[in-house]
Amino acid sequence: MSTAQGRGTHAKAILGPELYAKLADTHVLLVGAGGIGCELLKNIVLTGFGKITLLDLDTIDLSNLNRQFLFRKKDVKQSKALVAAQTASAFNPNVKILPIHDNIKEPQYDIPWFQQFDLVLNALDNLDARRHVNRMCMAGNVPLVESGTAGYLGQVQPLLKDKTECFDCIPKPTPKTFPVCTIRSTPSQPIHCIVWSKTYLMGQLFGEDEDATGELDAAEKEGENAQEIAALRKEATAFKIVRDALRSKNSEDAAGIGLPEGGIVSASVSYEILIFFVPGIRR
Numbered sequence: 001m002s003t004a005q006g007r008g009t010h011a012k013a014i015l016g017p018e019l020y021a022k023l024a025d026t027h028v029l030l031v032g033a034g035g036i037g038c039e040l041l042k043n044i045v046l047t048g049f050g051k052i053t054l055l056d057l058d059t060i061d062l063s064n065l066n067r068q069f070l071f072r073k074k075d076v077k078q079s080k081a082l083v084a085a086q087t088a089s090a091f092n093p094n095v096k097i098l099p100i101h102d103n104i105k106e107p108q109y110d111i112p113w114f115q116q117f118d119l120v121l122n123a124l125d126n127l128d129a130r131r132h133v134n135r136m137c138m139a140g141n142v143p144l145v146e147s148g149t150a151g152y153l154g155q156v157q158p159l160l161k162d163k164t165e166c167f168d169c170i171p172k173p174t175p176k177t178f179p180v181c182t183i184r185s186t187p188s189q190p191i192h193c194i195v196w197s198k199t200y201l202m203g204q205l206f207g208e209d210e211d212a213t214g215e216l217d218a219a220e221k222e223g224e225n226a227q228e229i230a231a232l233r234k235e236a237t238a239f240k241i242v243r244d245a246l247r248s249k250n251s252e253d254a255a256g257i258g259l260p261e262g263g264i265v266s267a268s269v270s271y272e273i274l275i276f277f278v279p280g281i282r283r
């Protein structure tokens with residue numbers, strides 16, 4: 001059997017011909033093109049869904065590549081939604097994927113906007129956005145399939161207004177940890193910066209000396225993203241300057257040290273150090 005003939009065979013056998021026939025005209029919104037989103041997008045494209053809107057606000061980070069398999073090294077820093085749509089479109093000639101590089105919480109994504117979809121799939125990494133999509137789907141009476149991860153565990157839950165409980169019916173515990181990519185690259189709440197400084201910056205400034213040069217050299221030899229490595233190297237140098245300044249007996253010696261692109265840092269003013277290092281601010 002050729003690929004074209006065989007393409008829908010299994011989905012048709014599972015769903016039945018009637019339901020399968022509806023897939024081509026079913027308009028799906030997939031929110032999130034990360035770890036869950038890449039997997040889900042591949043699955044719905046191969047199943048035969050014909051119209052997919054894919055929304056994600058994030059850009060691709062080198063650290064995503066071990067699991068977010070729709071992305072390659074050359075895609076680092078590009079929009080997740082755009083690249084994922086491009087990659088997955090090739091899996092099925094009958095699919096149309098509309099990528100949107102944006103935040104689902106923007107006001108233009110209002111209730112009527114949600115109502116254009118037959119089905120919404122959540123593939124998000126934060127409670128705030130998951131709860132927002134839940135509220136919009138409940139208000140607009142749009143079926144939502146909610147999925148998420150906690151450590152190594154995954155959850156999935158179908159939500160339909162007045163038929164099932166909603167995502168918020170059972171209160172969720174506030175997470176005590178955050179994904180490294182959120183903390184490092186896309187902090188959106190004050191707590192992200194506090195967690196980052198407590199778990200990372202604190203160790204860098206007051207912990208044991210750690211020489212990352214060897215690690216970075218090795219990564220460079222293996223052909224890792226040169227720009228990313230240059231940024232890490234710059235960061236390591238800056239950390240070393242601040243560390244030395246903090247440990248200097250005479251704070252006068254340490255005052256007025258020039259840092260790359262960060263201006264002048266006085267060793268006694270840790271606030272300025274924070275401004276320089278807190279991710280997001282320095283971008």
Ligand SMILES: [Zn+2]
Nearest residue numbers: 165166168169
């Ligand atoms: Zn509820």
